[in-house]
Amino acid sequence: MSKTEVKAYAAHANDADLEPFTLSRREVLENDVKIDILYCGVCHSDIHQVRNDWKNSRYPVVPGHEIIGRVLQTGSKVNKFKEGDLVGVGCMVDSCQECSSCQEGLEQYCENGFVGTYNGKDKHLGGHTFGGYSENIVVREEFVLKVPENIDAKAAAPLLCAGITTWSPLTHWKVKKGDKVGVIGLGGLGHMGVKFAHAMGAHVVMITTSPGKSEDAKNLGADEVLISKDAVQMKEHANSFDFLLNTVPVGHDVNPYVSLLKRDATMVLVGAIEPLDPIHGGGLIIKRKNIAGSVIGGIKETQEMLDFCGEHNIVSDVEMIDIQNINQAFERVTKSDVKYRFVIDMKSLKN
Amino acid sequence: MSKTEVKAYAAHANDADLEPFTLSRREVLENDVKIDILYCGVCHSDIHQVRNDWKNSRYPVVPGHEIIGRVLQTGSKVNKFKEGDLVGVGCMVDSCQECSSCQEGLEQYCENGFVGTYNGKDKHLGGHTFGGYSENIVVREEFVLKVPENIDAKAAAPLLCAGITTWSPLTHWKVKKGDKVGVIGLGGLGHMGVKFAHAMGAHVVMITTSPGKSEDAKNLGADEVLISKDAVQMKEHANSFDFLLNTVPVGHDVNPYVSLLKRDATMVLVGAIEPLDPIHGGGLIIKRKNIAGSVIGGIKETQEMLDFCGEHNIVSDVEMIDIQNINQAFERVTKSDVKYRFVIDMKSLKN
Numbered sequence: 218m219s220k221t222e223v224k225a226y227a228a229h230a231n232d233a234d235l236e237p238f239t240l241s242r243r244e245v246l247e248n249d250v251k252i253d254i255l256y257c258g259v260c261h262s263d264i265h266q267v268r269n270d271w272k273n274s275r276y277p278v279v280p281g282h283e284i285i286g287r288v289l290q291t292g293s294k295v296n297k298f299k300e301g302d303l304v305g306v307g308c309m310v311d312s313c314q315e316c317s318s319c320q321e322g323l324e325q326y327c328e329n330g331f332v333g334t335y336n337g338k339d340k341h342l343g344g345h346t347f348g349g350y351s352e353n354i355v356v357r358e359e360f361v362l363k364v365p366e367n368i369d370a371k372a373a374a375p376l377l378c379a380g381i382t383t384w385s386p387l388t389h390w391k392v393k394k395g396d397k398v399g400v401i402g403l404g405g406l407g408h409m410g411v412k413f414a415h416a417m418g419a420h421v422v423m424i425t426t427s428p429g430k431s432e433d434a435k436n437l438g439a440d441e442v443l444i445s446k447d448a449v450q451m452k453e454h455a456n457s458f459d460f461l462l463n464t465v466p467v468g469h470d471v472n473p474y475v476s477l478l479k480r481d482a483t484m485v486l487v488g489a490i491e492p493l494d495p496i497h498g499g500g501l502i503i504k505r506k507n508i509a510g511s512v513i514g515g516i517k518e519t520q521e522m523l524d525f526c527g528e529h530n531i532v533s534d535v536e537m538i539d540i541q542n543i544n545q546a547f548e549r550v551t552k553s554d555v556k557y558r559f560v561i562d563m564k565s566l567k568n
Numbered sequence: 569m570s571k572t573e574v575k576a577y578a579a580h581a582n583d584a585d586l587e588p589f590t591l592s593r594r595e596v597l598e599n600d601v602k603i604d605i606l607y608c609g610v611c612h613s614d615i616h617q618v619r620n621d622w623k624n625s626r627y628p629v630v631p632g633h634e635i636i637g638r639v640l641q642t643g644s645k646v647n648k649f650k651e652g653d654l655v656g657v658g659c660m661v662d663s664c665q666e667c668s669s670c671q672e673g674l675e676q677y678c679e680n681g682f683v684g685t686y687n688g689k690d691k692h693l694g695g696h697t698f699g700g701y702s703e704n705i706v707v708r709e710e711f712v713l714k715v716p717e718n719i720d721a722k723a724a725a726p727l728l729c730a731g732i733t734t735w736s737p738l739t740h741w742k743v744k745k746g747d748k749v750g751v752i753g754l755g756g757l758g759h760m761g762v763k764f765a766h767a768m769g770a771h772v773v774m775i776t777t778s779p780g781k782s783e784d785a786k787n788l789g790a791d792e793v794l795i796s797k798d799a800v801q802m803k804e805h806a807n808s809f810d811f812l813l814n815t816v817p818v819g820h821d822v823n824p825y826v827s828l829l830k831r832d833a834t835m836v837l838v839g840a841i842e843p844l845d846p847i848h849g850g851g852l853i854i855k856r857k858n859i860a861g862s863v864i865g866g867i868k869e870t871q872e873m874l875d876f877c878g879e880h881n882i883v884s885d886v887e888m889i890d891i892q893n894i895n896q897a898f899e900r901v902t903k904s905d906v907k908y909r910f911v912i913d914m915k916s917l918k919n
Binding site for chain 2 (some may be wrong): 318323328456480483487492494496497498499500501502503509510512
């Protein structure tokens, strides 16, 4: 298969800095869309993969799965997209398309495993896939999203991961107008959870350990702020939440949050791919409470989210960087020192 | 208020044996039913309360919340019951009847707290309530169940706690014909879970650490037995269960069980009112799995369960004892040495 060389940034080993790298992209096949990458969000997962925190990294790692760009070229059978369209690519570039999950539009739960935008198995060129910290990308059309032209394209990048990761559970668990919804943790995911829950008409409570985040949370759309270290406040809110979106990205003690749920209500984990502190069975049993998990979202619901963002003019709060500053950005993400997502201006790659 | 003296067995302190005791019952009020107790099941909770394991026991403790008897007397406004009716009383004898949970028929989740059949707050006589290890009991009619005459009355006693505790989650989570249902742990609760799930038409898998329980499990209605210590078997069943009923009564490692669930499926805890070993967030996140809890069941669903038992001729497997042997029975329950529930023949109390 013919290939083209593409500029990118890659990490070549655990703990190594990202540096300029040239990767190969496949030729545009009949169902493919080739996208000129304008912007790419910096997700915490990018850092986990570069640092091999999940023990499944394959080097060189070219991260990036919050991709916004314009269509450069389409394959002969592509009819959903044309040259110049504003499009997005998220965490997936392929899946089996045949299993029950794929058939239901839930490719993120593909029974045969979806192909990650980076660090996935590349069935065309062999080896592994390379992500959006690069000039362009070739993706089969089923995994390309239409991005509304009326929203700020650079601030739309994080919708493809941070956005859909919070949108999917909010809609799957049917959050509706008037529900009392708690968003735990105010980072890249949490700030999108607050915006979406607010736009859905919920009464949104930002639940955070940091009193300093109160004003920001309210500006993002939170109706209230609950400081989780304050036992008195926590008790006042006991058994009162219809839904909790837990965006904390590390193992932690979820028992205080479980105590906030109403009977039959659910707390969904979207960040903590780690062991949690011991959960007390009684906390679930006494009022039939639920703890669940959720990972990103399917292509159909991602498109629904983007359309909703177009209607409600929702984007992420972002800080733009040049690709040359990616290693410093990683350091700052690690310290939660970003409001709320870095986005790389990919023009800088051409310098 | 006038009272009558009633023979019973009570524990007077933590770790003390149960011994003969005389308690007072209130007079029959207009909405009350007085029940001559024929049989009373021995629940593991009885032991926890006698031993103050949950740190909320009030002595003397007269245990017993799996009560079967015949109506002796009814209050002037009672019209659902008449003298001689075969009836049951479970874990609750009162609730506020006004909160949203009570209004939905879910008195077990009463927002103001239900009144336990024993060790609850007695609002008529003061002090605390006394359970079914006694000659008779006076209960408001809303908390009295009709027991079908065609089933074995003594073996029906455990339906009032072990039965409804497993029935309620199986029906709430809509277990249906053809579902693959796992019942974890083969004790008093587990053996009822197997019987019910089998009668509902599910493909029932008994999940146990003990290969020795296989034959019994199949006799109770299990289609398969999965030995949870066998990593190969566990892997074969990975991601395949529609529902798991976890009856293990102590804290344990639930991660191997979570791995058995299908996408979107739920494991419900009904026994472990203790801290669980750390749960890995990834196990829930990767396939949107759920862990929940459930406690006993409401009066309406308890009646539905009893009616179902009448239609399907379902009762518990029991071993009958005299009240004089209650302390030895407690010892045997503690060692899981009973198939599957002790029931006290309350005639023995008259000796």
